[in-house]
Amino acid sequence: EDGYALWMRYQPQAAIPGEVVRQPVSIVVPNATPTLTRAAEELRRGLSGYAAGPVATAPAVRAGSVMLAVAGDPAVASLHLPTRSLTDEGYLVRSVTIGGAPVTLVTGNSDRGVLYGAFALLRHLGTGGTLAKVDLTSTPKVKLRVLNHWDNLDGSVERGYAGQSIWDWWNLPDLKDPRYTDYARANASIGINGTVLNNVNAKADSLTAPYIAKAAALADIFRPWGIKVYLSARFSAPIEIGGLKTADPLDPQVAAWWKAKADEIYRAIPDFGGFLVKANSEGQPGPRDYHRSHADGANMLAAAVAPHKGIVMWRAFVYADTDPDDRAKQAYTEFKPLDGTFADNVLVQVKNGAIDFQPREPFHPLFGAMPKTPLVMEFQITKEYLGFASHLAYLGPLFQEVLDAPTGVKRGQTVADVVDGSAEGHRLTGMAGVANIGRDRDWTGSPFNQANWYVFGRMAWDPEADADTIAREWAAQTFTPDPAVVDPVVAMMMGSREAVVDYMTPLGLAHLMATGHHYGPGPWVSDLARPEWNPAYYHRADKQGIGFDRTRSGSNAVAQYAPPVAKRFADVGTVPERDLLWFHHVGWDRRMASGRTLWEEMVRHYDAGVGYVAGMRQQWDALRPRIDAERWEKTATLLAIQEREARWWRDASLAYWMSVNGRALPAGVRAPE
Numbered sequence: 075e076d077g078y079a080l081w082m083r084y085q086p087q088a089a090i091p092g093e094v095v096r097q098p099v100s101i102v103v104p105n106a107t108p109t110l111t112r113a114a115e116e117l118r119r120g121l122s123g124y125a126a127g128p129v130a131t132a133p134a135v136r137a138g139s140v141m142l143a144v145a146g147d148p149a150v151a152s153l154h155l156p157t158r159s160l161t162d163e164g165y166l167v168r169s170v171t172i173g174g175a176p177v178t179l180v181t182g183n184s185d186r187g188v189l190y191g192a193f194a195l196l197r198h199l200g201t202g203g204t205l206a207k208v209d210l211t212s213t214p215k216v217k218l219r220v221l222n223h224w225d226n227l228d229g230s231v232e233r234g235y236a237g238q239s240i241w242d243w244w245n246l247p248d249l250k251d252p253r254y255t256d257y258a259r260a261n262a263s264i265g266i267n268g269t270v271l272n273n274v275n276a277k278a279d280s281l282t283a284p285y286i287a288k289a290a291a292l293a294d295i296f297r298p299w300g301i302k303v304y305l306s307a308r309f310s311a312p313i314e315i316g317g318l319k320t321a322d323p324l325d326p327q328v329a330a331w332w333k334a335k336a337d338e339i340y341r342a343i344p345d346f347g348g349f350l351v352k353a354n355s356e357g358q359p360g361p362r363d364y365h366r367s368h369a370d371g372a373n374m375l376a377a378a379v380a381p382h383k384g385i386v387m388w389r390a391f392v393y394a395d396t397d398p399d400d401r402a403k404q405a406y407t408e409f410k411p412l413d414g415t416f417a418d419n420v421l422v423q424v425k426n427g428a429i430d431f432q433p434r435e436p437f438h439p440l441f442g443a444m445p446k447t448p449l450v451m452e453f454q455i456t457k458e459y460l461g462f463a464s465h466l467a468y469l470g471p472l473f474q475e476v477l478d479a480p481t482g483v484k485r486g487q488t489v490a491d492v493v494d495g496s497a498e499g500h501r502l503t504g505m506a507g508v509a510n511i512g513r514d515r516d517w518t519g520s521p522f523n524q525a526n527w528y529v530f531g532r533m534a535w536d537p538e539a540d541a542d543t544i545a546r547e548w549a550a551q552t553f554t555p556d557p558a559v560v561d562p563v564v565a566m567m568m569g570s571r572e573a574v575v576d577y578m579t580p581l582g583l584a585h586l587m588a589t590g591h592h593y594g595p596g597p598w599v600s601d602l603a604r605p606e607w608n609p610a611y612y613h614r615a616d617k618q619g620i621g622f623d624r625t626r627s628g629s630n631a632v633a634q635y636a637p638p639v640a641k642r643f644a645d646v647g648t649v650p651e652r653d654l655l656w657f658h659h660v661g662w663d664r665r666m667a668s669g670r671t672l673w674e675e676m677v678r679h680y681d682a683g684v685g686y687v688a689g690m691r692q693q694w695d696a697l698r699p700r701i702d703a704e705r706w707e708k709t710a711t712l713l714a715i716q717e718r719e720a721r722w723w724r725d726a727s728l729a730y731w732m733s734v735n736g737r738a739l740p741a742g743v744r745a746p747e
């Protein structure tokens with residue numbers, strides 16, 4: 075097992091009592107389309123695995139058939155099933171009787187719905203279900219469920235830790251690597267329906283004719299799997315590849331250039347999704363270079379794609395030297411006043427927190443603050459600040475924590491309600507995940523990183539889904555549904571992200587990683603050119619205390635939250651301890667809920683993080699007889715690396731804090747090694 079098959083292994087499940095699939099099974103597709111043909115082929119592949127025998131396609135139903143058909147198909151319509159509420163992407167999979175024969179029906183209002191139903195059936199079988207009395211139904215709550223590849227045209231991947239880019243730009247459009255199809259299958263299986271092919275730090279070249287042809291070849295492969303292609307657009311492209319003197323969004327020549335460019339793309343990719351844009355952030359060009367607003371820039375691009383039903387995802391991750399007192403405030407400061415000024419086909423894409431994909435950040439204050447604008451949630455699946463691909467950190471609990479957070483805008487309103495549009499009645503909604511996929515055999519650098527891709531897709535489908543349930547699903551399909559494996563694997567996963575928080579940045583600390591690469595510890599760094607590049611800017615530790623005062627006596631970033639949330643965070647007595655040092659500068663001797671001092675509590679967290687990783691190693695050792703050798707070995711080795719590095723983080727951090735606060739280690743704690 076080299077991990078290539080991801081969670082789509084479709085192995086006979088010896089551990090499950092009873093038969094998963096009773097023979098004979100046949101697959102029937104009364105009215106084939108490219109999508110339904112692929113759904114049927116996937117089911118044939120899966121059912122053959124579970125049934126450990128051949129599964130045929132047949133022209134007509136008989137007892138034991140699985141039938142794939144859209145709800146409008148006469149064979150389905152006559153069954154009068156509740157399909158209307160499925161809207162255009164939902165599915166219904168149900169045991170029915172057709173002409174006296176017991177049949178498993180997979181249906182939806184579109185062939186994409188049927189495709190998702192086929193995958194739901196395979197998930198059901200892969201998690202211990204059988205073909206008897208099936209009744210599965212679900213409709214996605216979010217419309218655009220999109221991967222963001224930070225892949226460069228030279229094959230490197232920004233913050234990618236699983237090898238080179240899977241896009242072989244050199245040999246595209248001719249060479250259609252079968253891996254592209256497997257990529258599409260994997261994404262379709264978890265409901266992902268869009269992919270941005272290139273890095274947000276975009277090169278204008280990606281919009282030239284040769285690259286449009288390459289993107290079109292990928293779009294052709296992905297289309298039957300319900301996946302649209304998008305491109306990151308470089309705002310200054312009209313200058314770089316268009317020969318214009320300006321990229322000013324209000325210049326008619328610039329607008330005309332983008333319109334012609336969009337027309338050209340749509341001739342090659344008729345269902346092109348649209349553009350993702352990083353503008354005026356970290357040195358990228360943008361409308362502000364011309365004293366125009368983000369809305370001016372976004373709306374100009376939106377007008378270019380609107381005739382083709384395209385959309386623009388405009389990122390709110392604006393990070394420039396303009397808010398020196400607190401970097402965390404910048405996105406809100408620039409975007410909140412623009413609410414209501416964006417075109418209908420623009421979504422503003424907001425990172426989950428206000429800094430940058432830290433192991434823990436409070437939810438971004440823009441969620442709930444721009445009711446007139448659809449906001450895309452941007453999560454990072456690749457673990458830039460959580461130990462790259464080496465450390466085991468299941469991100470389900472991070473995603474869930476953010477999505478479940480109350481915005482404080484209205485009673486009961488959560489970030490998930492904002493993202494899925496229910497808060498303000500937006501129909502155009504989205505969730506984006508910065509992909510962790512590369513050319514490694516196992517796609518993501520380790521078997522457990524696959525779970526982060528998986529949980530992103532499942533939570534984009536349903537932002538109210540539960541991280542634990544999804545971990546179970548993933549573990550069952552990836553290893554075996556045997557509870558003797560699933561239970562310990564899920565137990566390892568569920569606490570793994572908190573362990574990273576503990577050994578890297580406990581109690582609301584953030585951005586203490588080493589310069590540039592963000593891998594190891596660097597809390598002592600304080601001499602970089604810009605203040606907010608330095609970890610010292612974030613932790614503000616001195617002899618008396620530690621933490622970033624974001625209350626009124628400090629940067630007052632807390633005021634960007636709706637009043638009830640702002641009040642809770644601003645009060646050192648009510649802020650959750652896990653966010654304490656994010657919002658407050660407090661003394662080392664401050665009493666915590668446990669009765670320990672802050673310093674003692676911090677030490678305890680660092681130690682707990684290391685201890686958790688040691689515990690995962692033991693749990694994984696015990697699983698050795700039940701996991702294939704290749705995936706077991708790789709994970710065991712990575713866990714050993716993680717334990718060593720968790721100690722490194724703890725010991726280096728504690729040694730540094732001790733050099734600042736002059737305190738000894740609390741009694742009972744060993745000195746750093």
Ligand code: GCU
Pocket residue numbers: 232233274275352356391430458
């Ligand atoms: C982080 C990351 C960059 C990336 C940026 C972004 O700052 O380190 O590599 O370009 O986020 O999201 O645009």
